[in-house]
Amino acid sequence: MKEKISLIVTVYNRLEYARNIIKCLLNQTVKIDELIFADDGSRENLFEAIEDLIPNCNFKIKHVYQEDFGFRASKNRNNGARAAEGDILLFLDQDVIFSNDFIEKFLNNSKKGVFLFSRAIISTEREKLIIQDLIDSDEKYSEIYKKIDYSNKIKYRKKKNTKDIFYNFLYLIKLRDRGAKIPSMIFLIYKDDFEKVNGFDEKYEGWGHEDDDLFNRLYKSGCISKPLFYELPPIHMWHYHETSKKESPNEEYYRQRKKEISKENYRCEYGFSNMNRNDEYEVKVIK
16 A cells, blocks of 8 residues: 655745745655645635645645744644644645655655655845745746856755765764754654654744754664755745844753653653643644
8 A cells, every 4th residue: 555645844924935835746756645734823824825726736735723822843743743644744844945856755765764854955035036936937946056056055965965974874883872963844754653752842832952852762762864865955945033042942951851862761741642732723624
């Protein structure tokens, strides 16, 4: 039986990016089974943002919504996973675009006990405006790279990939206690492996460290990671960052948990199977 894949995209306002995701998906060499928008309390209307694109989609679309009680990425991603029907979960941030073979390469490398990840190249503010115009005019993904500083970006991206591979090698020969340090912006995992560690720790509220914590626990559970490199890598669309952010509000809790996590203790207390808060989330099937 064919394994199903659920793409879980975290969103919070800026829902023009939801359109970008769908446009990228419509050109994939391999289709997903369902697209889940995990919404952390957007004020904007998702359906209105994507309504004209829905008839072209040959996959399910769900909108999973939680009230806006501040930044709650852990709970939001868990909500998406709870609503997922797929055997495989591919998590993606909303401000990422990707090439036509993006899904195919992830699926071809998927394996239980292995979580896959890729890194996006970063666009500048000027490049983001150019890229968005190209997407809006339905230009081919390959054309985008002719409009950005590709040569320097790909060199940096290759260096990061080499470092990821090296850290994973040190982990396998037990010279590191974990493999590559990776972001949660783009990663794939079997749902069974995600459930094994109880998903994201929902005690992480506010920005920072929820992804590091998940991957620390996955490594301790016996999973390994594998980086995927694309000649035309995913692109992270520029957006403003709050420069006043210096230390995560989760810093102390993260340091505490890092000491506690072990091969015998890799599940979080509140996660996928039991929410930290009892507030409900809503699941709407759009298509």
